[in-house]
Amino acid sequence: MTRRVSPSSLTVLIAGGVFFFLPLAATLEFSLRAEHGHNFAAYGDLFSDPQFWSTLKLSLRLAGETAIAVLALLVPTAYWVHLRAPKLRPLVTFLCVLPFVVPPIVLVVGLLSVFRNVSWFLSTPQFLVPAYVILALPYVWFALDAGLRAIDVRTLAEAAESLGAGPFRTLFQVILPGLRSAILAAGLLTVAIVLGEFTMASLSLFNTFPVYVSYVGQTKATGASALTIVSIGLLWAAMLALTFASRGPRRKGAA
Amino acid sequence: MADIQLTSVTRTYGAFVALDEISLSLAAGELVSLLGPSGCGKTTALRILAGFDTPTAGTITIAGKDVTRLAPSRRGVGMVFQAYSLFPTMTAQRNVEFGLRVRGVKTPRRRKQAQELLELVGLGHAASRYPHQLSGGMQQRVALARALAIQPRVLLLDEPLSALDAKVRVQLRDEIRRLQTSLGITTLYVTHDQEEALSVSDRVAVMRDGRIEQIGPPAEIYGEPATPFVAEFIGTINRIESLIGNDGTVVAGDTTLALPAARNHTPGDRVIVLVRPETVSVGASVNGHGVRLDATVITSTFLGATTRVRLATPAGDITADIPSAGGGTPLPGATIPVGFDPASARILSLDRPTD
Numbered sequence: 378m379t380r381r382v383s384p385s386s387l388t389v390l391i392a393g394g395v396f397f398f399l400p401l402a403a404t405l406e407f408s409l410r411a412e413h414g415h416n417f418a419a420y421g422d423l424f425s426d427p428q429f430w431s432t433l434k435l436s437l438r439l440a441g442e443t444a445i446a447v448l449a450l451l452v453p454t455a456y457w458v459h460l461r462a463p464k465l466r467p468l469v470t471f472l473c474v475l476p477f478v479v480p481p482i483v484l485v486v487g488l489l490s491v492f493r494n495v496s497w498f499l500s501t502p503q504f505l506v507p508a509y510v511i512l513a514l515p516y517v518w519f520a521l522d523a524g525l526r527a528i529d530v531r532t533l534a535e536a537a538e539s540l541g542a543g544p545f546r547t548l549f550q551v552i553l554p555g556l557r558s559a560i561l562a563a564g565l566l567t568v569a570i571v572l573g574e575f576t577m578a579s580l581s582l583f584n585t586f587p588v589y590v591s592y593v594g595q596t597k598a599t600g601a602s603a604l605t606i607v608s609i610g611l612l613w614a615a616m617l618a619l620t621f622a623s624r625g626p627r628r629k630g631a632a
Numbered sequence: 633m634a635d636i637q638l639t640s641v642t643r644t645y646g647a648f649v650a651l652d653e654i655s656l657s658l659a660a661g662e663l664v665s666l667l668g669p670s671g672c673g674k675t676t677a678l679r680i681l682a683g684f685d686t687p688t689a690g691t692i693t694i695a696g697k698d699v700t701r702l703a704p705s706r707r708g709v710g711m712v713f714q715a716y717s718l719f720p721t722m723t724a725q726r727n728v729e730f731g732l733r734v735r736g737v738k739t740p741r742r743r744k745q746a747q748e749l750l751e752l753v754g755l756g757h758a759a760s761r762y763p764h765q766l767s768g769g770m771q772q773r774v775a776l777a778r779a780l781a782i783q784p785r786v787l788l789l790d791e792p793l794s795a796l797d798a799k800v801r802v803q804l805r806d807e808i809r810r811l812q813t814s815l816g817i818t819t820l821y822v823t824h825d826q827e828e829a830l831s832v833s834d835r836v837a838v839m840r841d842g843r844i845e846q847i848g849p850p851a852e853i854y855g856e857p858a859t860p861f862v863a864e865f866i867g868t869i870n871r872i873e874s875l876i877g878n879d880g881t882v883v884a885g886d887t888t889l890a891l892p893a894a895r896n897h898t899p900g901d902r903v904i905v906l907v908r909p910e911t912v913s914v915g916a917s918v919n920g921h922g923v924r925l926d927a928t929v930i931t932s933t934f935l936g937a938t939t940r941v942r943l944a945t946p947a948g949d950i951t952a953d954i955p956s957a958g959g960g961t962p963l964p965g966a967t968i969p970v971g972f973d974p975a976s977a978r979i980l981s982l983d984r985p986t987d
């Protein structure tokens with residue numbers, strides 16, 4: 378059977394494409410503008426700015442730490458909820474979605490008061506990790522929840538247990554391998570969130586990549602466009618990596 | 633000696649009684665099936681035996697050892713689930729090896745054992761396939777091989793064939809029985825399919841609402857159902873509501889039937905007379921039968937080897953399964969005699985327990 382693309386869906390597709398690519402193309406064009414014609418000067422300036430590299434490094438490090446923390450927190454929780462307490466699923470979902478409705482300023486002030494007595498922690502950028510973990514909760518929860526719903530967790534866990542496996546072996550050898558793509562998706566979403574979070578970092582005076590982006594945007598016009606293109610490039614690279622990683626040699630069947 | 637013993641096992645969920653003082657014992661090497669409608673507690677009983685659920689009261693012993701509070705991983709019980717129990721990221725081979733890996737069996741030995749088991753279930757060629765590359769029937773074979781790999785004391789199967797096509801189902805059930813007999817492994821088999829239960833079991837336990845209604849060899853369950861529920865759950869059966877009359881008779885509707893077995897009951901008692909359709913004959917072949925009624929054909933349905941005829945009689949409607957090969961299928965509206973051997977009829981009292 379061949380699938381025909383109907384004229385109306387084609388229109389939508391083209392409209393969507395224009396909507397998405399036109400600003401991108403314009404940005405790219407602008408980033409290449411020079412006094413006379415076009416060149417890569419803006420990119421050169423960007424890559425030779427030590428601030429670019431230091432803020433990017435800091436943000437990537439925070440992203441990695443956040444991803445590890447949020448996965449360490451939610452993977453066992455999600456597994457446990459699916460296996461032993463399916464009735465608690467709506468409650469956990471509700472708790473994980475809360476960050477959507479709490480304004481960042483409230484979160485920062487709240488965290489500042491929580492960590493008031495651990496001043497050394499307040500002065501390290503890692504102070505942002507708990508905040509980012511909270512921001513990432515909804516995305517990571519939904520990714521893991523969908524992954525767990527796609528497999529019959531209880532039957533698999535019971536099968537493993539009847540064969541003599543303890544809870545850790547069951548989690549690491551049976552359940553987690555099946556959640557690989559869900560975990561990768563959750564991790565990537567976390568990285569994307571951290572690489573894009575401005576408010577909290579700026580409020581708590583840490584010079585992260587988004588803070589740098591904002592600074593460049595206010596001071597150098599073509600430089601800001603170049604930075605935008607670089608950021609989008611980074612994100613696409615990460616998504617491509619994810620796609621390949623989740624395919625891998627052991628492909629799961631069509632879900 | 634009983635290999636597995638469940639003694640007065642009760643499981644309640646709040647006020648709901650899922651298992652009501654079940655007692656059951658399996659001899660070594662025996663295959664017993666738990667048969668009953670959905671929701672009667674079969675899975676609950678199996679899960680309690682496997683250790684995934686704990687009884688509210690009662691005890692379970694396996695090979696003389698009380699395992700009531702023992703973790704499932706330490707019971708040495710092989711489980712085959714309804715479906716989707718194979719580890720999706722492992723090949724068939726690695727699925728079968730899993731239990732051996734847990735037990736620390738060295739790689740070459742466990743490879744060999746897994747390969748042998750896969751060959752035993754007819755899947756030697758599919759060892760390197762992933763579960764999603766196997767058909768439903770093949771997946772269940774792998775699941776069986778995986779459960780057998782740990783050389784369990786007990787094999788538990790929970791509706792292992794219910795997700796499969798009719799043809800595969802028959803094939804695999806015969807194979808399960810063959811393997812079970814040749815390995816001599818004590819097995820509890822849960823199913824809601826009476827044909828399946830009758831064909832694979834040494835004994836069948838018919839369950840209803842958390843209780844065992846009757847337990848016995850398949851022929852006994854089929855031929856001598858102890859309760860109306862068992863009679864109707866196992867195959868089709870005619871149920872003639874009657875009162876016990878005098879001198880070995882029952883009164884059904886407007887007529888009296890001579891049934892010697894009626895002497896075992898008190899005159900005036902309400903009973904049902906149970907007659908299997910295949911023991912009922914119609915037309916010329918009625919001659920010689922003790923019970924004979926005049927009947928009008930209501931419907932006649934060709935089923936292949938047999939034809940199912942519904943008849944209106946003075947004792948109520950009766951279904952007969954007659955061989956199609958005989959020719960002369962009765963047509964609706966025809967008036968013909970219908971009869972059955974009194975010895976094939978079973979009388980169950982509605983007023984007091986039988987036997």
Ligand SMILES: Nc1ncnc2c1ncn2[C@@H]1O[C@H](COP(=O)(O)OP(=O)(O)O)[C@@H](O)[C@H]1O
Nearest residue numbers: 645648650668669670671672673674675676677
């Ligand atoms: N965890 C539970 N909580 C409440 N009721 C349950 C639970 N598990 C099973 N039941 C109830 O116990 C009864 C028996 O269930 P089950 O053993 O699964 O039946 P079967 O396998 O014979 O279809 C059902 O009515 C079911 O609703």
Ligand SMILES: [Mg+2]
Nearest residue numbers: 671674675676
């Ligand atoms: Mg069940």
